[in-house]
Amino acid sequence: MPIVCLGLNHRTAPVNVREQFALAEGKLPELLAALRAETSAEEAVILSTCNRVEIYAASEGAPRQLLNELRAFLLSDREVDDEVFYELNGAEAVEHLFKVASGLDSMVLGETEILGQLKVAYQLALEQKATGGRLNKSFQKAFNAAKQIRTETNIQRGSVSVANVAVELAGKIFDRLDDRTVMVIGAGDTSEKTARALLSRGAQSVIVSNRSPERAEALAAELGGKAVSFDNWESEFAAIDIIISSTSAPHYVLDRKKLEPLQKLRQHRPLLLVDIAVPRD
Incomplete structure (x- = not known):
C-alpha cells in the first residue's frame, strides 16, 4: 500500500491561489471524513498552513487513481490551474514528508513552526481514526528525523521562524x-x-x-x-x-x-x- 502526496505550496502557487485552499482547523475532521468517503483513500492526513496544503494518503488501489481522486477532491468547485499541484508517490512522497517535517521545504529554511503544525495535523487524523500502519510509521519516522536534523546540524541558526x-x-x-x-x-x-x-x-x-x-x-x-x-x-x-x-x-x-x-x-x-x-x- 504505497503512500501518495498531493499538494501545493509557496513555490507552486501564489498567495491568491493558496488562500482559496485555506482549510480552517475546525473543519478538518469533517473534511477528513468526506475525503475517505469520496475517494479510495484508506488512510489520510490533511496538512493546511499559510504556505501549503497537502494530503498524504494510502490505499490498496492504484496510486494514479488515488492521486486523481485527491486532485478532484481538492479542486471541488475551485477554478484554478491544476498545474499548481504536485504529485508524489511511494518513496518520493515519504522523502517529501521528511523534508517538510525538518523545515527543508519551507519558505524560511529550517523554520520550526512546520513541525508543530504537522504534528497537529497527524494527531487530528489519529483522533479521527483516519490513519493506519503506513501513515503512522511514516509520520513517526519523519518526526524522529526532524528532531535528529535539528539536533545534529546548524539548520536552526539565524532566522528560522x-x-x-x-x-x-x-x-x-x-x-x-x-x-x-x-x-x-x-x-x-x-x-x-x-x-x-x-x-x-x-x-x-x-x-x-x-x-x-x-x-x-x-x-x-x-x-x-x-x-x-x-x-x-x-x-x-x-x-x-x-x-x-x-x-x-x-x-x-x-x-x-x-x-x-x-x-x-x-x-x-x-x-x-x-x-x-x-x-x-
Whole structure:
C-alpha cells in the first residue's frame, strides 16, 4: 500500500491561489471524513498552513487513481490551474514528508513552526481514526528525523521562524523597539510567537484583539498586555506601531479604506503591518 502526496505550496502557487485552499482547523475532521468517503483513500492526513496544503494518503488501489481522486477532491468547485499541484508517490512522497517535517521545504529554511503544525495535523487524523500502519510509521519516522536534523546540524541558526523574520524587519524599519506598541489581531500560534519575539527584543507593550474575547483576554494576560474588542480595535490605533494580523476571516480586515483615515490619527508615523493570514487580512 504505497503512500501518495498531493499538494501545493509557496513555490507552486501564489498567495491568491493558496488562500482559496485555506482549510480552517475546525473543519478538518469533517473534511477528513468526506475525503475517505469520496475517494479510495484508506488512510489520510490533511496538512493546511499559510504556505501549503497537502494530503498524504494510502490505499490498496492504484496510486494514479488515488492521486486523481485527491486532485478532484481538492479542486471541488475551485477554478484554478491544476498545474499548481504536485504529485508524489511511494518513496518520493515519504522523502517529501521528511523534508517538510525538518523545515527543508519551507519558505524560511529550517523554520520550526512546520513541525508543530504537522504534528497537529497527524494527531487530528489519529483522533479521527483516519490513519493506519503506513501513515503512522511514516509520520513517526519523519518526526524522529526532524528532531535528529535539528539536533545534529546548524539548520536552526539565524532566522528560522516567521516570528524572527518579523523581528528583523521591525528592526530595519524602527531605530529602536523599546518604545513601540504591538497589536495582535487574531490570537493564533504564529502571531503569539511573533508578539513574544518582539517583546523579547524590547517592544514596550502589546494589545490583543480577537473574535473570541476569552482568547484575547487569556493571551493578553500571558503577554502582559491588554485585550480590546475585535469590533473596537481601531480605538487603539493612534498608539500602535506594529500590527500582527492573523485572523481566519474570509475577507480583508485591514484595507486602504479603513487604514487611511486611521493613519491621520497617528500623524502618519511609520506603521509596520505583518500579515500572516491566509486568506490575507
